[in-house]
Amino acid sequence: MIDVATTWQQVCEALAGGDYEQAFGVLDAAMREAHRPERARLTLLLGSLHALYGDAATTDLGATLREARTIDPSLREDPLYQALMAELDARTRGPDAAPPSAAAREAADPLARFHALCALVLMDEGQAALDIHLPASDLPPHLRWRLRSWEAEANEGLGQTADAANLYGEAAHLAQGLNRAVMLQEQAALQLQLGQAEAAKNTLDQARLLYPTRPGVHDAEDAGLNLATWHYLRAQALLNLGQPDAAHDMIREAARLETQHGDPSYGVALVRGQVLTHLGRQQDALNAFEDALKLATDADRPYANHELGVALLDLDRPVDAREKLEAVLADPEYPYQPEVLADIAECDYRLGRLQEAQLEAEQALAQGAVIPASLVLGSVALDYFQLDEALEHYDRVIREAAPESRDWVTAHQMAADVMAQQGFPDPAAAYAHAQQALAHTPDSDDWHVTLLEHLRKAEALLSQQGGTGGRMLN
Numbered sequence: 001m002i003d004v005a006t007t008w009q010q011v012c013e014a015l016a017g018g019d020y021e022q023a024f025g026v027l028d029a030a031m032r033e034a035h036r037p038e039r040a041r042l043t044l045l046l047g048s049l050h051a052l053y054g055d056a057a058t059t060d061l062g063a064t065l066r067e068a069r070t071i072d073p074s075l076r077e078d079p080l081y082q083a084l085m086a087e088l089d090a091r092t093r094g095p096d097a098a099p100p101s102a103a104a105r106e107a108a109d110p111l112a113r114f115h116a117l118c119a120l121v122l123m124d125e126g127q128a129a130l131d132i133h134l135p136a137s138d139l140p141p142h143l144r145w146r147l148r149s150w151e152a153e154a155n156e157g158l159g160q161t162a163d164a165a166n167l168y169g170e171a172a173h174l175a176q177g178l179n180r181a182v183m184l185q186e187q188a189a190l191q192l193q194l195g196q197a198e199a200a201k202n203t204l205d206q207a208r209l210l211y212p213t214r215p216g217v218h219d220a221e222d223a224g225l226n227l228a229t230w231h232y233l234r235a236q237a238l239l240n241l242g243q244p245d246a247a248h249d250m251i252r253e254a255a256r257l258e259t260q261h262g263d264p265s266y267g268v269a270l271v272r273g274q275v276l277t278h279l280g281r282q283q284d285a286l287n288a289f290e291d292a293l294k295l296a297t298d299a300d301r302p303y304a305n306h307e308l309g310v311a312l313l314d315l316d317r318p319v320d321a322r323e324k325l326e327a328v329l330a331d332p333e334y335p336y337q338p339e340v341l342a343d344i345a346e347c348d349y350r351l352g353r354l355q356e357a358q359l360e361a362e363q364a365l366a367q368g369a370v371i372p373a374s375l376v377l378g379s380v381a382l383d384y385f386q387l388d389e390a391l392e393h394y395d396r397v398i399r400e401a402a403p404e405s406r407d408w409v410t411a412h413q414m415a416a417d418v419m420a421q422q423g424f425p426d427p428a429a430a431y432a433h434a435q436q437a438l439a440h441t442p443d444s445d446d447w448h449v450t451l452l453e454h455l456r457k458a459e460a461l462l463s464q465q466g467g468t469g470g471r472m473l474n
Contacts, residue, residue: 002034004041011045015142018177023049040072047084048111051118052146058091079107083115090122097123110138118150126154136174145174149183156190165190169203181210182226188233197240204234224261228254232268235275242404244278251275266295266304273307277314286311302327302334309343313350322347338369345376354380370400371407378414391418404440412437413447416454424461431458 007030014023027049031042047064050057065084068075075081079101086100100116107113113134120129130151136144152167165187172183184207191200211227231254238247251272258264273288289311293304305324312321325347328340345360358380365373378393397411412433419430434455441447 002030002038002042004034004038004045007042008045011049012140012142015049016140018179020049036071040068040075043068043071044075044078044080044084048080048115051084051087051115052142055091058088061088077103079104079112080109080115083107083112083119086119087115087122090119094122095124099123099125099128105132110134111143114139114143114147117147121150121154121157124157126157129154141174145171145179145183148174149186152186161190161193165194177210178212178223178226181207181230184210185226185229185233188237192233192236192240195240197237200233201237201241204230204237221261224257228257228261228268231257232271235271239271239275239278244275247275248279264291264295266292266297266300269295270304270307273311277311282311282314286315302331306334306336306340306343309340313343313346316350318347318350322351338364338367339372341367342369342372342376345373349376349379354383371397374400375407375410378411382414382418387418387422391415391422394418409437409440413441413451416451420454420457424458427458427461427465431455431462434458 007026010026011023014020014026024046027042027046031039031046034042043064047061047068050061050064053060061084065081065088068081082101083104086098086104089097097119100119104112104116107116113132117129117132117134120126120132134147136147139147148167148171152164152171155161155164155167168183168187168190172180172187175183184203188200188203188207191197191203207230211223211230231250235247235250235254238244238250251268254268255264255272258268269288269292273285273292276282276285276288286308289304289308293301293308296304305328309321309324309328312318312324322344325340325344328334329337329344334340341360342364345357345364348354348360349357357376361373361376361380365377374393374396378390378397381387381390381393394411394415397407398415401408401411416430416433416437419426419433424430434451438448438451438455441451
């Protein structure tokens with residue numbers, strides 16, 4: 001006679017070691033020998049196994065649940081059956097699915113509670129999922145890291161990014177092999193969102209060591225696509241750390257692996273465009289952003305259009321840029337609306353619409369887009385020859401922008417130039433601005449000669465005042 005508990009223990013031992021083929025084999029053998037009541041329960045457990053494969057196994061999960069209730073119609077009242085049905089419904093209908101029953105969420109069986117939690121996360125009911133009492137120790141090892149992963153997804157959906165990143169770290173600690181690598185990559189992705197580029201790079205270093213040097217035939221595609229994601233994330237980390245050349249190598253490899261093992265993705269195309277922008281290859285960046293737009297889902301399209309609009313601005317095509325940016329501004333859910341408004345202000349400034357540009361930039365500044373709005377307001381003030389006001393705007397950019405960033409350098413350049421137009425009322429400050437800008441302005445840039453001239457004039461005035469004593473300022 002088949003003992004369901006013993007069989008499930010054997011299945012869990014196989015799953016803990018990553019041997020899914022053996023797990024299915026144990027269940028299949030037991031179901032062939034089991035009597036009707038035991039076979040019905042084993043069929044439910046088979047459903048739990050199918051559910052681990054996610055959306056790819058909805059057909060198998062549905063067929064297994066139909067078989068279970070055909071064998072024993074009373075299973076409709078079983079909490080595990082109800083939880084698995086809720087998960088299946090959530091995978092097919094998302095937020096429109098019926099929530100899992102209270103019996104499933106509060107079941108004595110932790111497996112039922114686990115699948116109820118999965119269903120709620122899939123329905124975007126993250127808080128309800130987190131409210132389910134389910135210690136990881138109550139679950140078999142193969143579900144413990146998955147529990148932390150689902151909890152991380154729930155926290156992420158609730159905007160609790162730091163908590164989600166920590167939970168992915170816990171999931172990685174509980175997982176093995178490629179699953180651990182994937183969890184580390186999820187953690188790194190959130191660390192990038194949190195602006196923790198160095199931490200993300202270190203996390204990715206750990207993940208890379210977990211990839212098999214020669215994956216098996218069945219694992220090669222999964223390993224290849226996950227490795228493509230690794231290169232994609234690594235590119236972002238390196239770009240954020242100011243290493244665009246190394247980032248370019250990474251994103252090219254990500255694209256190659258995607259092509260080899262799957263299809264091109266929106267994310268890789270978008271990051272490739274961002275990298276090319278930092279390398280000054282504006283036309284190539286524009287092409288990459290156009291590729292990203294073609295690959296974008298409805299949810300991704302505003303991001304692609306925003307990047308495309310900025311790329312068109314970089315190519316001095318403000319009319320085309322404004323068209324893309326207006327499309328983004330029409331989406332009230334896009335989280336970077338103030339920045340879009342500032343970019344539209346830049347378009348109008350370049351088109352000579354100074355009043356419109358000033359109004360849009362002031363609105364963008366009030367809404368929090370301090371750096372891009374201040375740059376536009378500085379340009380408008382300069383055109384009206386309001387030099388003191390222009391200097392205030394550029395000083396604000398210097399305070400707010402990341403040191404050595406493109407906006408920071410631009411603001412130092414403009415501040416030095418404004419002070420020169422004012423006749424160097426504060427030569428020490430003018431000297432400092434010119435010196436900071438020169439340190440990050442290539443010799444081939446037209447600004448280089450201008451800044452050198454400002455530096456010499458400021459230094460001469462300081463020498464007359466006895467301000468430098470012939471020494472260079474820091």
